[in-house]
Amino acid sequence: MGSGTNPSGGDVARAFVESCLIRFRAAACFVCIGAAFTVPGAAAQDVIPVLSAVGSGWLEVGDDLLPPPAGPGPVQADPAHPYHGNTSGLQPTFRVADLSNPILKPWVVDRLRKTNERVLSGKVPFQAHERCWPTGVPGFEVFSLLRPIYFLQDPKEVIIINEGNFEVRHVYLNVPHSKNPKPSWYGESVGHYENGDTLVVDTIGMNDRSFVDNYLTPHTTQLHVVERFKLTEGGRTLQVLITVDDPGAFNTAWSAIQLYRLQRRGNGDWDEDICPENNDSYFGYEMAPMPQAVRPDF
Numbered sequence: 001m002g003s004g005t006n007p008s009g010g011d012v013a014r015a016f017v018e019s020c021l022i023r024f025r026a027a028a029c030f031v032c033i034g035a036a037f038t039v040p041g042a043a044a045q046d047v048i049p050v051l052s053a054v055g056s057g058w059l060e061v062g063d064d065l066l067p068p069p070a071g072p073g074p075v076q077a078d079p080a081h082p083y084h085g086n087t088s089g090l091q092p093t094f095r096v097a098d099l100s101n102p103i104l105k106p107w108v109v110d111r112l113r114k115t116n117e118r119v120l121s122g123k124v125p126f127q128a129h130e131r132c133w134p135t136g137v138p139g140f141e142v143f144s145l146l147r148p149i150y151f152l153q154d155p156k157e158v159i160i161i162n163e164g165n166f167e168v169r170h171v172y173l174n175v176p177h178s179k180n181p182k183p184s185w186y187g188e189s190v191g192h193y194e195n196g197d198t199l200v201v202d203t204i205g206m207n208d209r210s211f212v213d214n215y216l217t218p219h220t221t222q223l224h225v226v227e228r229f230k231l232t233e234g235g236r237t238l239q240v241l242i243t244v245d246d247p248g249a250f251n252t253a254w255s256a257i258q259l260y261r262l263q264r265r266g267n268g269d270w271d272e273d274i275c276p277e278n279n280d281s282y283f284g285y286e287m288a289p290m291p292q293a294v295r296p297d298f
Helices: 010-024 106-120
Strands: 035-037 048-050 056-060 149-153 157-162 167-173 188-194 198-204 224-232 237-245 254-264
Touching (some): 048 198, 048 224
Parallel strands (some): 167 188
Antiparallel strands (some): 035 048, 056 149, 149 157, 157 167, 188 198, 198 224, 224 237, 237 254
């Protein structure tokens, strides 16, 4: 990936997150986590799931998208080259994509084949969180095993933050999409609540510079993603059912699942994780460049 404007990290992001905390700590969403909250006098359909509380976040169970119970699913590891992550207890390996997945358009297969060849030749593949790049959607769901995500809930908006470099998504509630949203890293997300336990997020308008997974599966600007964040197991688990549609990159729409486990922190503080600092090289390997801002965001 080439250089460009990185919308996260640095003093601006830290100031933004601090302002969010001040704004939302007084909101009813922080009463508890993993429960439902009803505004007095509200109808039954207005019951919403409470997805966050001070000091509590959600950690990914794994950094690969899981296949759905049925139907077309995400790219997974080539059976001849199994993937083992750092937390697997086995010798870690880099990912090699299974090119036989029928969802893939020919040009996507060619791109993945080149990525596979790079890995099999002994080179280090690109990963957004390691090189401080935004990750897009649904790549956000497999961004980092070690950093939690947080939800800040307001009557008109939900902000989803990954603590790693403070990657931020805005979900605007109960409004339609813009007619022609300008392409961006995280696109335009609108959402609504369902059944008192689910947040539905519909995202379009993403640029084509990100990847849908950690196998570096590319996409086009036609990408349309729907995520259904559902509380399960009494609020201890957050299940995300992801539906992906991109006629420019995939032969059919497909689905995937991600799971998060509730993480409680005794001190209630978030860690400050600014990715670009001291992250210039990696044991001499050829790496993707660090993102650079060509002009101020404000």
